[in-house]
Amino acid sequence: MTERRVVITGIGVVSPFGVGFGAYRDGLLAGRHGIRPISLFDASKSPVRVAAEVTDYHDDLLPSDPRHNVVLSRSMRLGLVAAAEAVSSAGLDDRPDIRAGMACLMAVERYDINLEDFGESFARAISADADAPSGFSFSRQKYLSRSHRAAHPLWLLKFIPNLAVAHVVRTFGMQCEANAYTSESAASLQLVGDAAESIREGLFDAALCGASDSRISPIGIERYISLNLLATGTPDDVSISMPFDRNRRGYVLGEGAVFLVVEALDHAERRGARPLAEIAGWGQASDAFHPYRAHPEGRGLRLAMAKALDKAAVAPADVDCVAAAAASLDDLDSAESVALRHAFSASNPSVTAPAGAIGRTHTAAGAFGAAAALVAIASQSIPPTANTTEPDADSPPGLVTGIEARPARVRTALANAVSFGGQCASVVLKEVES
Amino acid sequence: MRRRVVVTGLGAVSPIGLSVEESWESALAGRSGIGTIDIYDPSPLRTHIAGLVPPFDVHDFVDPQHPFHSDNRRLRFGLAATQMALRDAGIEMDRLDPERVGIALGSNELQFDEHVIGGTLANVFNGERFDEAAWVGELLAHESPPMRQLLQESHETVSYLSSQFGTQGPTASYLTACAAGAQAIGEGYRMIRRGAADVCLSGGTDSMLTAFDVIGFTNLGALSRRNDEPKRASRPFDVYRDGFVLGEGAALLVIESLEHARARGARIYAEIVGYGTGIENHHLTAMSPDAIGPVTAIRRALSDAGLAPERIGYINAHGTSTVENDAAETRAIKTVLGEHAKNIPISSTKSMTGHLVAAAGAIEAAFSVLTLRDQVAPPTINYETPDPECDLDYVPNVARPIDVEFVASNSFGFGGQNVTLIFGCEPGE
Structure with missing residues (x-):
């Protein structure tokens, strides 16, 4: 029996290059990056001054019920806009019947307390205190009994991660399956593989799969600084996301959202939808090594890539392009270099790392990698790795640097994702011959 | 061909016991684990009560020399439950192929310290x-x-477990709120069925008891305020129920392919025969009048199992003790099971444990498996005054021997993601 083939028929992206897959594609191909001084909060006294922010988002773009805006976190908003583009590009705007039968699988993120939502409530519980070093002290009793009421009563709805999924399924009238994953960066590739498996089994014919992430905030920054994971610098240091570069010194926070419409080929053909690529293989594995350091030999990623290639029945020599997980991190980039050398010992695929342009987008990173692989297939060229000028001695030999895309025949592309904590996922995408 | 998936090990810590057996014994005896919150001063809050896990030493379960230390409650519960489940399954990790062992965990978002x-x-x-x-x-x-800091990241509990126990197969956490534990078991079942792993540690761990959590749920009008009678506060299906009671804990199931379990001579508790999910998109936080999400979840689980509704002999209900949930769940069960709904025992063990949020579906799956093993239905305690909206057999207050071949466990997530799991007796030759 032949397996049901699964394809991607729609894509939506909100990235630091702007709203829309086109902006992401053009930005990557031009070798630009989206890193700027932080504007989402006052970072003037922070050791980290830059991030890859989405700058042209505004609430008018939201496809959802405006009455819900008050309970939408920034990440949920970016996700809804990307989901709308994916639905539209798949030709499903006028097909509520099909949308009702679609699953929604989404990688979701945390949300942090911030001054915009909670400043007033905390201010009401802080009063002058001559004994306190700053002259003010916080009263827990006052906060918990009264002051908290100054925050919006439904604030919890911004924090519960699966509400991001609830907004998407409600907006697009989906009634099939839903799931909310997190495995940090790997999650948004894991769910693409899981959706493909479920489609093969006939559980559903199509799924809206994606992720959104936004954690450029005082608490988010503090957490990753305290773990020594972020690159620090001045507001002028905007070129510091440099995957595989020997001068890399930590990652840059990115934000954004990506959604894909994943669909059975037979279903797409019946409704006349044009596939962007076939999802040929997928694999997941774990380092089983450390809560936030990568295994030095890239153990999990090697296994994930091997499973994905095996599932796709693609020989390593037939992979034309790799969208790498490397995000300008010392250990993770090295681990991926080792894993790629191991997987492609006899061949030399072109390698690009989109994190150079858009930073590390956490739960969305895997989906941004898949989107970069789609860019390579659609444009038949490999986007350069922005900001990387001096590749590490052990970096992948096929790494594309500079500011120009490298024209190439791209039939098959592999996307990788590696989480802090060692969850790894790979997906193989193939050109669909018309 | 679909691979069959069986449960071979159980581990748990809950408000009613520091092991699965102890928790099960308490459940059958109808003991409540709800008390006044004593891990901080809850007096400024409107709700002061919760189901707390009794103190225990995590080093009974993991090597004290292990470098990844933490006082994080979710992690401690998860480590203990996982180790107990592995021991119960008779598994020594170094005798398995680590690449064929996965983890699927129900987890939750970060917590703040005011x-x-x-x-x-x-x-x-x-x-x-x-x-x-x-x-x-x-x-x-x-x-x-x-x-x-790191454990504020919702995926990190699973990273710890994977590092601690050396599992190199697929690893993921699911954040579908109150359905997460059941969804993780369902996804673990698919992982094995599809051949992506032979063994999966699946379940959930959660502690959502901080003052911020209590305030957040209080604002939603979801929590019981029966502060002066903690043991009577969680009263699913009773007409005087006034909200759910937060609980904490973890439950992990070792699940594996039937083939793998037989090859290593494992004791088999039960088979996972069905997993179904359903979306409720009627309203962000409220259920639709026809409870379409739960109805879809139960139907899809039955269809996955290839079972007629009449084959289900017991349901471990989501039964949160909120006015809305218990009535909607009753309607959903009646919609799918029809007349048969009146004939089968249905109970909510949340009446004793409280609501373990992302671990709820996992401990209730463990209880469902033990219902099959012992052929006994745990009670719904505090069931005193029937509600006309809830007119089924809720096994009031006293456990009951039953004759059962298939059981279902419902878990309905806040935000509209609903899950039903169906378990069957140990498969024959």
Whole structure:
């Protein structure tokens, strides 16, 4: 029996290059990056001054019920806009019947307390205190009994991660399956593989799969600084996301959202939808090594890539392009270099790392990698790795640097994702011959 | 061909016991684990009660020399439950192929400490406004240990478990709120069925008891305020129910392919025969009048199992003790099971454990498996006054021997993601 083939028929992206897959594609191909001084909060006294922010988002773009805006976190908003583009590009705007039968699988993120939502409530519980070093002290009793009421009563709805999924399924009238994953960066590739498996089994014919992430905030920054994971610098240091570069010194926070419409080929053909690529293989594995350091030999990623290639029945020599997980991190980039050398010992695929342009987008990173692989297939060229000028001695030999895309025949592309904590996922995408 | 998936090990810590057997014994005896919150002073809050896990030493379960230390409650519960489940299954990890062992865990979002937020903000306050730019520095100067910081990340519990137990197969956490534990078991079942792993540690761990959590749920009108009678507060299906009671804990199931279990001579508790999910998109937080999400979940689970509704002999209900859930769940069961709904025992063990949120579906799956093993239905305690909206057999107050071949466990997530699991007796030859 032949397996049901699964394809991607729609894509939506909100990235630091702007709203829309086109902006992401053009930005990557031009070798630009989206890193700027932080504007989402006052970072003037922070050791980290830059991030890859989405700058042209505004609430008018939201496809959802405006009455819900008050309970939408920034990440949920970016996700809804990307989901709308994916639905539209798949030709499903006028097909509520099909949308009702679609699953929604989404990688979701945390949300942090911030001054915009909670400043007033905390201010009401802080009063002058001559004994306190700053002259003010916080009263827990006052906060918990009264002051908290100054925050919006439904604030919890911004924090519960699966509400991001609830907004998407409600907006697009989906009634099939839903799931909310997190495995940090790997999650948004894991769910693409899981959706493909479920489609093969006939559980559903199509799924809206994606992720959104936004954690450029005082608490988010503090957490990753305290773990020594972020690159620090001045507001002028905007070129510091440099995957595989020997001068890399930590990652840059990115934000954004990506959604894909994943669909059975037979279903797409019946409704006349044009596939962007076939999802040929997928694999997941774990380092089983450390809560936030990568295994030095890239153990999990090697296994994930091997499973994905095996599932796709693609020989390593037939992979034309790799969208790498490397995000300008010392250990993770090295681990991926080792894993790629191991997987492609006899061949030399072109390698690009989109994190150079858009930073590390956490739960969305895997989906941004898949989107970069789609860019390579659609444009038949490999986007350069922005900001990387001096590749590490052990970096992948096929790494594309500079500011120009490298024209190439791209039939098959592999996307990788590696989480802090060692969850790894790979997906193989193939050109669909018309 | 679909591979069959069986349950071979159980581990748990809950408000009613520090092991699965102890928790099960308490459940059958109808003992409540609800009390006054004693891990901080809850007096400024409107709700003071919860189901707390009794103190225990995590080093009974993991090597004290292990480098990844933490006082994080979710992690401690998860480590203990996982180790107990592996021991119960008779598994020594170094005798399995680590690449064929996965983890699927129900988990939850981060937690905040009002002392840290309030304290650091007080230091950057000038009487009128906060100096946001200085707040980052204050937070950094607070020097919260990096590991504690890291565990704020919802995927990190699973990373710890994978590092601790050396599992190299697929690993994921699911964040579908109150359905997460059941969804993780369902996804673990698919993982094995599809051949992506032979063994999966699946379940959930959660502790959502901070003051912020209590306030958040209080604002939604979801929590019981029966502070003066904690043991009577969780009363699913009773007409005088006034909200759910938060609980905490973890439950992990070792699940594996039937083939793998037989090859290693494992004791088999039960088979996972069905997993179904359903979306409720009628309203963000409320269920639709026809409970379409739960109805879809139950139907899809039955269809996955290839079972007629009449074959289900017991349901471990989601039964949260909120006015809305219990009535909607009753309607959903009647919609799918028809007349048969009246003939089968249905109980909510949340009446004793409270609501373990992302671990709820996991401990209830463990109880469902034990219902099959022991052929006994645990009771719904505090069931005193029937509600006309809830007119089924809820096994009031006393456990009951039953004759059962298939059981279902419902878990309905806040936000509209609903899950039903169906378990069957140990498969024959």
